[in-house]
Amino acid sequence: MWFLSSLVTVLVGALSSVREIVKEDDIYRRERAVNLQVLPYILSKVWVGVVLAFYQAAVLLLTRILFTHPPLPDAGSYFALYGTLFISTLCGYLIGLMISASAPNQNAAMLLIIVVLVPQFMFAGALMPLDLIPGGEVISTFMPTRWTFEAFVNLSGMGKQLIHDPCWARPKAERKALSEAQKADCPCFGANIFTQCAEFPGILSPDFYDAKTQRV
Incomplete structure (x- = not known):
C-alpha cells in the first residue's frame, strides 16, 4: 500500500496541472506580446499548486486513515506522513506543469504524462532492486516516487x-x-x-x- 500511495500522490498532482499552461497557449502569447512576464505567470500557477497540494494531501491522508489504518508508531508520524504526501503531490503538480509547458496541445500533454510517469513505477525501488537495472540508482534519484516510498517505509517502521x-x-x-x-x-x-x-x-x-x- 505504501508503494501505491507514493504513485497516487505523484499521479494526482500531475493530472491536476497537466493542462494548466497548454490550454492557455493562445492567451499567453497575446498577453506576452503586451507586458506579461514569465516569472509572475509561472508563480501564479505554482501557488495554486501549493494550495491544491495541501488539500489533496489532507484528503489522501484521511482516506488512508479511514480505510487502511496505517501502522504508524506515534501521533507525530501522522504529521510527517502529511508532510510527505504534500511534498510528493506538489512534485507531481510541478511535473504536470513541466509537461504542460512542453506539449504542443492538450491531447499531446495527456500522452506525455504517460511517458513521464512510467519511470516513476520502474525506478521507485519497490518493483525490483535498483541495482539490477543499469543506471537504476542514478536515475531513481530524480524520481519523486522513490523518495516518497522510502519516507513512507521509514515512517511506518516496516522492515x-x-x-x-x-x-x-x-x-x-x-x-x-x-x-x-x-x-x-x-x-x-x-x-x-x-x-x-x-x-x-x-x-x-x-x-x-x-x-x-x-x-x-
Missing part, C-alpha cells in the same frame, strides 16, 4: 527488524552457507520469519493476517 537481522547483513554467499543453528539466532531469516519476525509483512503482521490465522 526495521529485517534490516537489523544479523543474517541478512551477511553477503549472499555467506547466507547460503549458514547452518540451521546459525539461522536460529536470526529472527527474520529462514523459518523464523514465520514465528519471530513480527514487523515484517508476513504471517505475524496483523496488517496481513488476523489472530486466528496466526494461531494456525
Whole structure:
C-alpha cells in the first residue's frame, strides 16, 4: 500500500496541472506580446499548486486513515506522513506543469504524462532492486516516487527488524552457507520469519493476517 500511495500522490498532482499552461497557449502569447512576464505567470500557477497540494494531501491522508489504518508508531508520524504526501503531490503538480509547458496541445500533454510517469513505477525501488537495472540508482534519484516510498517505509517502521537481522547483513554467499543453528539466532531469516519476525509483512503482521490465522 505504501508503494501505491507514493504513485497516487505523484499521479494526482500531475493530472491536476497537466493542462494548466497548454490550454492557455493562445492567451499567453497575446498577453506576452503586451507586458506579461514569465516569472509572475509561472508563480501564479505554482501557488495554486501549493494550495491544491495541501488539500489533496489532507484528503489522501484521511482516506488512508479511514480505510487502511496505517501502522504508524506515534501521533507525530501522522504529521510527517502529511508532510510527505504534500511534498510528493506538489512534485507531481510541478511535473504536470513541466509537461504542460512542453506539449504542443492538450491531447499531446495527456500522452506525455504517460511517458513521464512510467519511470516513476520502474525506478521507485519497490518493483525490483535498483541495482539490477543499469543506471537504476542514478536515475531513481530524480524520481519523486522513490523518495516518497522510502519516507513512507521509514515512517511506518516496516522492515526495521529485517534490516537489523544479523543474517541478512551477511553477503549472499555467506547466507547460503549458514547452518540451521546459525539461522536460529536470526529472527527474520529462514523459518523464523514465520514465528519471530513480527514487523515484517508476513504471517505475524496483523496488517496481513488476523489472530486466528496466526494461531494456525
